Amino acid sequence: MRRFLLNKLIVISKKEEKSKEIDFKKGLNIILGANKTGKSSIIKSIFYALGCEVKFESEWKLLIDKYLLYFTYGEKEYLIVRTGKYFELYKIRKGNFILIIETEHFHDYSEELMKIFEISMDFITNKGKKIAFTPPLLFRFQYIDQDLGWEKIGESFNNLKYIMDWKSNTNKYVVGFQGEEYYKTKLERDLAKENLDQFNTKISHYNEFINNLKLSMVNFDPSFESMNIKAYSDDKLLSNELNNAINNLKKDLLILQDELALLKNERYEKHLELKYLKEYLSNLDKDHEFAMKEDSQLVCPFCGTVHENDIEHRIELIKDMQKGNHMIGSIREDLSDIDNKITQLEAEIKTLNNTIRSYQIKLEKNKENTNLINSYKEKGKVEVIQDSISKRDEITLLRDNVLGEILEIDNEIKIMKSTKRRNKIRNNLLKYCREIFEDVNLPESDIKLNDFVQVLNRTGSENPRMIYAYHVALYLYNLNRIKSPFNFLVIDTPNQQGQDEKNLKNIFSVLDRLCNPNGQVIMGTERETGFETEANNVVTLENYKRSLNKVNYKDHIELLNRMQNKVR
Incomplete structure (x- = not known):
């Protein structure tokens, strides 16, 4: 214990x-x-x-x-x-x-x-x-x-x-x-679900490959084999091109992410500047209200110092407030411009991520096709189909076993x-x-x-x-x-x-x-x-x-x- x-x-x-x-x-x-x-x-x-x-x-x-x-x-x-x-x-x-x-x-x-x-x-x-x-x-x-x-x-x-x-x-x-038993059982289910998804993906790829081979044999002619082999002879070249494209896109992504980080820092600093300016204007406004209630001379309620309070000094206060409001407007324009740039960069980053993901999917499919085609070259179409069906059925059996495990786990979780x-x-x-x-x-x-x-x-x-x-x-x-x-x-x-x-x-x-x-x-x-x-x-x-x-x-x-x- x-x-x-x-x-x-x-x-x-x-x-x-x-x-x-x-x-x-x-x-x-x-x-x-x-x-x-x-x-x-x-x-x-x-x-x-x-x-x-x-x-x-x-x-x-x-x-x-x-x-x-x-x-x-x-x-x-x-x-x-x-x-x-x-x-x-x-x-x-x-x-x-x-x-x-x-x-x-x-x-x-x-x-x-x-x-x-x-x-x-x-x-x-x-x-x-x-x-x-x-x-x-x-x-x-x-x-x-x-x-x-x-x-x-x-x-x-x-x-x-x-x-x-x-x-x-x-x-x-x-x-x-x-408690821990519940979360460990839940983790087992998550792992089993991952295995199930992998098996389903493999089964789908086998089915697609088998169907394509069967379609190619409907109107068989002697030239098909050499044409088909030539069509896949460039798979390695395609993989290299996809890898290079993914690496270049990732470099571009890093540059955009750095630019985005700089813009977000700039936006943060602008917000701080705006906050401090608003506080300053608020204090000016209080000073102006106080001055308007006093005579040509006023006494500071905090330190007792006497200040001039004629029309010129009041106008100067108003001018300072106008300048401050102008600066606030300018900062807000800057913030609007920064927000637009951030939105644009985030959209570009999202597009780049989607492109990278699509290339990675193409690369995975290309690798699987290359492996299957190597077998195809050696055995011939009929043997490849039979071999693919056998492998698909093996995976299907494993998939069905995992599916049964998931149903049992779901029942355990339901009881818990x-x-x-x-x-x-x-x-x-x-x-x-x-x-x-x-x-x-x-x-x-x-x-x-x-x-x-x-x-x-x-x-x-x-x-x-x-x-x-x-x-x-x-x-x-x-x-x-x-x-x-x-x-x-x-x-x-x-x-x-x-x-x-x-x-x-x-x-x-x-x-x-x-x-x-x-x-x-x-x-x-x-x-x-x-x-x-x-x-x-x-x-x-x-x-x-x-x-x-x-x-x-x-x-x-x-x-x-x-x-x-x-x-x-």
Whole structure:
């Protein structure tokens, strides 16, 4: 059973030559400390290291240079090092660091991380770009943030909303309704569909070739064979001509694309110029309105300086406004001209792409015809037809097998998306919800799941308890799944959410369920929970505002230096 386990967090401040190292264990981990001792910053650092954008206190954000997060998935240990927007991902083997990827491109890093978790689900951005699953999508239900986490469910991270259907897709994924099995099956179908299309194309080419040969034999004459062979003797020459034409067109395409990029940059600069000019004119207009209301002399309302305000000075203001409007008109004309050029270039690029594609299709058909004609020259028309029919029938049999596979896969997908399966998963989740809602003193009637997520329909202190109960229920539900990276939960400062002593006691009582060593729970709290003895790990923070120290700083710097000698 593969489980995700956080092992250790290290944060380093080179500015202060200090660091902090915190170990995590299976089961319940409690981070205990008074207000302003750095609990929330430590907890946020876990998800920041993973690639989730969180809201740090400005002081912490300026203080920390590097975040190191050790974790295990299955039997293998890994390390993430984050420096600003730069990510390094290592596999740890016998104390050696083996570099998997180092990049400032978030989605390249995310793709490698998802390979570790064996997650094949893809997403589409609002701009239509295909991307891999990202950490903030994967872990949105594993964190109750001190700020946003107690107001909404699964919306504690900032880098989510540029992705289409991110809520609905991750809601279904996290409970397994459309989980990894669904997306792997869907990928199998896509691959099978590609094979089907390739087989159909080959069958179509064989049919076309066979029909052409049969037509040529209707009125057979002795001269046909030599004429036909001569007609195809120039196939190699035609291939060379097509290749040269495609290469030349691609060169032209690069030139046009460069011109288009320059024009788009120019358009961007013009828009900036127009924006600034409009702001300047707006200020002039306000100055003019102010001047018209004043006498021949006016006093600046900001600095108290006295300015002349006779008719000549007012006329100068109007002239400046007229000049500005003239410049705006000129810039708009320039923008119109640039837009026309961009439209023209895009049309030319589209035409070039279509031409290149048509030449590539001709080239592929020519290559296939050349292969078939070589056989034709050796065997004669009748033998070629018989051989072609045999090969076509072999491909048809393969095609029909793939078609059968697709029908079976479609049936599997239909079952996975069935109402019966949805209800089964929902009922399993509801079982845990009922137990936890009762533990935290919430009525069962408050449980309302929409797309597998609790609907927040209460106010006051009940709303945070409802969020807490749902997160815990979802966590316990996922512990029973055979393979899942959702077997950890991080809870930040439940005691600050307006709970009275009784409700807070109910919240802490649930910790009894969270000591299971098959999972991992990290809770930050200002007061003791009563489960410090049962917890596998208790970290106490005492220093005001910062929890950093010099104890392990040199060791951590040496560790970073070791990673400079990483093995790829």
